[in-house]
Amino acid sequence: MSIIRAKELVHEYIRRDDEGNIEGIEVALDHVNLNVELGQFISVLGHNGSGKSTFAKHINALLTPSEGTLFVDGMNTSDDEFTFAVRQTAGMVFQNPDNQIIASVVDEDVAFGPENIGVPTDEIIKRVEKSLKMVGMYKYKSHSPNKLSGGQKQRVAIAGVMAMEPKCIILDEPTAMLDPDGRKDVLQAVHTLNKEKGITVILITHYMEEVVDSDYVFVMEKGKVCMEGKPREIFKDVEALKSHSLDVPQVTLLAYELRKAGLPLPECILTRKELVAALKDLRVANASAAALAKPVKQAVKAKATADNVLILDHVSYKYSPDTAYEIKALDDVSLSIKEGEFIGIIGHTGSGKSTLVQHLNGLIKATEGGIYYRGQDIYDNDYDIKDLRTQVGMVFQYPEHQLFETTVFKDVQFGPKNQGLDEKEQIKRAYEALGLVGLPQDLYLASPFELSGGQKRRAAIAGVIAMKPAVLILDEPTAGLDPKGRDDILGLISDMHKKRGDTVILVSHSMEDVANYVDRIIVMDGGKPAFDGTPKEVFAHYKELESMGLAAPQVTYVMNDLKEEGFAVDVDVTTVEEAKQEILSVIN
Amino acid sequence: MLREITLGQYYPAKSVLHTLDPRVKLFSTLIFIITLFSANNAILFAFVLITLFGIIKLSHVPFSFMVRGLRSIVVLLVIAGLFNMFLTPGKELFSFWIFSVSDVGLKNAAYMTARMVILIVGTSLLTLTTTPNQLTDGLEKSMGFLKKIRFPVHEIAMMMSIALRFIPILIEETDKIMKAQMARGADFETGGLIKKAKNMVPLLVPLFMSAFRRALDLSYAMEARCYNGGEGRTKMRPLKYSSLDQRAYICIVAFIIVFYVAKGLL
Numbered sequence: 093m094s095i096i097r098a099k100e101l102v103h104e105y106i107r108r109d110d111e112g113n114i115e116g117i118e119v120a121l122d123h124v125n126l127n128v129e130l131g132q133f134i135s136v137l138g139h140n141g142s143g144k145s146t147f148a149k150h151i152n153a154l155l156t157p158s159e160g161t162l163f164v165d166g167m168n169t170s171d172d173e174f175t176f177a178v179r180q181t182a183g184m185v186f187q188n189p190d191n192q193i194i195a196s197v198v199d200e201d202v203a204f205g206p207e208n209i210g211v212p213t214d215e216i217i218k219r220v221e222k223s224l225k226m227v228g229m230y231k232y233k234s235h236s237p238n239k240l241s242g243g244q245k246q247r248v249a250i251a252g253v254m255a256m257e258p259k260c261i262i263l264d265e266p267t268a269m270l271d272p273d274g275r276k277d278v279l280q281a282v283h284t285l286n287k288e289k290g291i292t293v294i295l296i297t298h299y300m301e302e303v304v305d306s307d308y309v310f311v312m313e314k315g316k317v318c319m320e321g322k323p324r325e326i327f328k329d330v331e332a333l334k335s336h337s338l339d340v341p342q343v344t345l346l347a348y349e350l351r352k353a354g355l356p357l358p359e360c361i362l363t364r365k366e367l368v369a370a371l372k373d374l375r376v377a378n379a380s381a382a383a384l385a386k387p388v389k390q391a392v393k394a395k396a397t398a399d400n401v402l403i404l405d406h407v408s409y410k411y412s413p414d415t416a417y418e419i420k421a422l423d424d425v426s427l428s429i430k431e432g433e434f435i436g437i438i439g440h441t442g443s444g445k446s447t448l449v450q451h452l453n454g455l456i457k458a459t460e461g462g463i464y465y466r467g468q469d470i471y472d473n474d475y476d477i478k479d480l481r482t483q484v485g486m487v488f489q490y491p492e493h494q495l496f497e498t499t500v501f502k503d504v505q506f507g508p509k510n511q512g513l514d515e516k517e518q519i520k521r522a523y524e525a526l527g528l529v530g531l532p533q534d535l536y537l538a539s540p541f542e543l544s545g546g547q548k549r550r551a552a553i554a555g556v557i558a559m560k561p562a563v564l565i566l567d568e569p570t571a572g573l574d575p576k577g578r579d580d581i582l583g584l585i586s587d588m589h590k591k592r593g594d595t596v597i598l599v600s601h602s603m604e605d606v607a608n609y610v611d612r613i614i615v616m617d618g619g620k621p622a623f624d625g626t627p628k629e630v631f632a633h634y635k636e637l638e639s640m641g642l643a644a645p646q647v648t649y650v651m652n653d654l655k656e657e658g659f660a661v662d663v664d665v666t667t668v669e670e671a672k673q674e675i676l677s678v679i680n
Numbered sequence: 681m682l683r684e685i686t687l688g689q690y691y692p693a694k695s696v697l698h699t700l701d702p703r704v705k706l707f708s709t710l711i712f713i714i715t716l717f718s719a720n721n722a723i724l725f726a727f728v729l730i731t732l733f734g735i736i737k738l739s740h741v742p743f744s745f746m747v748r749g750l751r752s753i754v755v756l757l758v759i760a761g762l763f764n765m766f767l768t769p770g771k772e773l774f775s776f777w778i779f780s781v782s783d784v785g786l787k788n789a790a791y792m793t794a795r796m797v798i799l800i801v802g803t804s805l806l807t808l809t810t811t812p813n814q815l816t817d818g819l820e821k822s823m824g825f826l827k828k829i830r831f832p833v834h835e836i837a838m839m840m841s842i843a844l845r846f847i848p849i850l851i852e853e854t855d856k857i858m859k860a861q862m863a864r865g866a867d868f869e870t871g872g873l874i875k876k877a878k879n880m881v882p883l884l885v886p887l888f889m890s891a892f893r894r895a896l897d898l899s900y901a902m903e904a905r906c907y908n909g910g911e912g913r914t915k916m917r918p919l920k921y922s923s924l925d926q927r928a929y930i931c932i933v934a935f936i937i938v939f940y941v942a943k944g945l946l
Binding site (some may be wrong): 149152154176179180183184186188190191192193194195196197199200203204205206207208209210211212214217220237238249252253256299450453455478479482485486488491493494495497506507509510511541555556559 | 684807811812813840842844845848849855857859860861862863864865867881882885886889890893894897900901902903904905906907908912913914915916917918
């Protein structure tokens with residue numbers, strides 16, 4: 093039975109000028125045709141601005157078609173009579189966990205939907221309990237949402253939809269703002285709903301790993317459905333996905349690269365298990381190859397010893413010290429950071445990584461211990477902390493939220509202006525910085541609020557680079573970006589590092605992002621550095637990392653699985669390219 | 681530093697006061713304010729004060745918690761007291777430089793300050809024993825009669841509860857934006873009043889943008905969950921009077937009668 097059916101669905105955003113004349117028409121959905129069967133798990137992929145969120149809002153009747161029709165469980169969404177019935181049938185979970193929780197207590201929030209549709213009191217109580225149990229949040233029912241993690245908030249939001257007893261649930265990038273642990277919990281909850289309760293799920297995402305288990309996938313681009321099929325069929329065409337600014341799971345990419353290099357692997361491998369099994373089959377067919385000696389390990393390129401730019405000496409930090417709410421955010425951390433290093437700091441939410449980096453430019457003052465910048469104690473009374481902030485630049489999470497000026501150029505000038513530079517130098521700095529982040533020149537005089545998400549982020553990064561810091565810290569610079577945006581920003585940071593030779597510290601919870609770029613990884617756990625070393629050294633502890641709520645890149649797991657199966661591979665690879673070379677050298 | 685601000689803080693405890701219906705507490709607070717301001721002599725004043733102490737005892741909220749609310753308005757109290765003292769005409773008691781203190785002035789100042797202190801302690805008892813949600817529910821229900829004259833009671837109650845939900849989020853956001861702009865060399869501390877105000881622009885513009893963005897998101901989320909105003913809504917925890925509430929009402933009425941009889945006699 094079909095639950096959602098779109099026929100030639102068109103949605104146009106019409107921009108009007110002050111007098112109400114039509115200024116421009118933006119086609120967000122362009123003759124979309126699709127059909128979803130009851131009980132399916134559907135994924136919708138697409139980069140930012142591909143129309144997937146607009147489509148989601150249509151299923152919930154938050155938007156209605158400009159042309160064409162959309163049926164939800166047989167009801168035409170354009171018909172006002174059905175608006176509330178449609179919303180009840182197809183519930184929706186949004187991206188930002190904070191902005192969709194209405195009440196100040198968890199159970200009252202879950203009750204919001206049923207209250208709106210006039211469910212009797214005793215029935216509401218039953219539904220709230222049932223829904224919270226479904227997502228494993230029942231024990232938090234009397235908590236304030238402000239005290240929950242992002243993943244927990246999203247599960248409350250899912251419970252809020254489930255309490256309306258829908259047939260279908262639409263999730264619009266529910267995991268984009270979560271850390272890996274939160275993502276796992278949310279996806280697990282969604283899968284359980286689908287399998288056990290038979291709820292139709294429409295998951296909108298740009299994390300490819302989340303798509304693998306779905307029944308059917310739609311890929312959107314420029315408001316059209318440009319590819320559709322089972323995950324296996326979709327991920328077969330790596331090139332096509334790349335052309336739509338998307339990527340494929342690391343394992344699939346590795347298998348694809350190996351096939352391209354001539355290994356007779358089956359087409360489209362989605363999971364680690366499949367890849368290992370396929371390689372095993374290959375080894376049987378090619379028995380002599382396994383006997384080959386292990387290749388000589390490449391020497392790790394040694395960096396010339398450089399001076400320390402920052403030293404942390406037994407730094408501890410407590411939130412609300414000497415009260416009942418005391419939290420030890422940093423616990424006796426000693427670190428040295430060398431000039432020109434490219435460092436990744438990894439840890440789950442609450443591990444102390446953000447607190448750590450905010451110490452480096454004096455935004456937070458340690459409760460114990462000392463910090464030295466180029467040999468000088470930054471806590472000295474006569475030390476110029478404002479100067480330190482220009483030396484150690486800091487790009488916060490979602491930096492685009494700090495843009496405030498009337499033009500991009502003026503916003504970038506803000507930092508140099510505060511440094512007290514003269515107008516000429518300010519302009520020069522801003523111009524250089526904008527050039528470095530690769531923002532097109534015609535946008536320099538545009539309002540920062542008119543830019544796209546990725547462009548805004550570039551502009552915000554330029555705002556910090558314009559101060560010419562010797563150390564650049566970026567806190568989750570790729571959060572909320574689609575795969576192409578993510579690769580672009582990371583590539584940009586890496587290029588700038590090469591060009592300027594500055595020290596870069598990248599804070600992230602994505603191992604895969606970090607592994608490709610940095611020379612050194614510091615893993616934070618419980619306010620302390622748990623591991624500190626090259627990516628290879630750190631990922632060798634992949635089992636411990638997992639217990640910290642982190643995960644090594646997929647390829648690291650593949651290599652370890654292969655080793656267990658008796659392949660003479662080196663397990664310390666961290667990128668797809670290295671894994672490919674390693675496997676090829678063993679197999680051939 | 682911004683985290684220290686507490687608004688309408690609730691003190692979780694198990695007491696008679698905590699279990700009372702919010703409407704009872706709202707009504708008694710109103711009565712408390714009226715009697716406090718109509719108490720025009722020391723005996724009536726003491727009567728109100730003793731009743732208040734009794735209720736505080738019942739609330740199981742530590743006394744230090746009540747007084748904490750006063751700290752922020754000490755300056756205001758002192759100024760109000762001084763104005764009363766110096767600017768009320770009457771029989772001059774003593775004077776220095778250009779100021780003179782009259783007997784009426786002194787009395788007014790004492791009453792005024794005492795009233796303010798008692799008022800704040802008494803009303804904070806309401807917020808300390810009532811969760812924000814109960815409070816808005818109570819307001820919505822007891823102001824229900826205003827709906828007849830098309831006053832948007834439900835909407836205002838909804839706005840209040842949303843505001844209470846988002847205040848901590850926006851405080852955190854302010855903290856974050858402040859840090860981010862400080863990392864770009866912004867200065868929020870030094871300079872004169874005008875310079876300080878100007879320096880707030882990099883903080884306020886992003887803060888407003890964020891508030892609008894959140895409001896838009898929230899409106900979608902509410903609509904998606906079938907919100908359509910107060911018509912036809914049910915409640916998970918509807919307000920219902922218990923026998924305890926009835927007894928409380930009887931106590932309040934008894935208090936009013938005693939107070940006004942005493943006032944008439946004295």
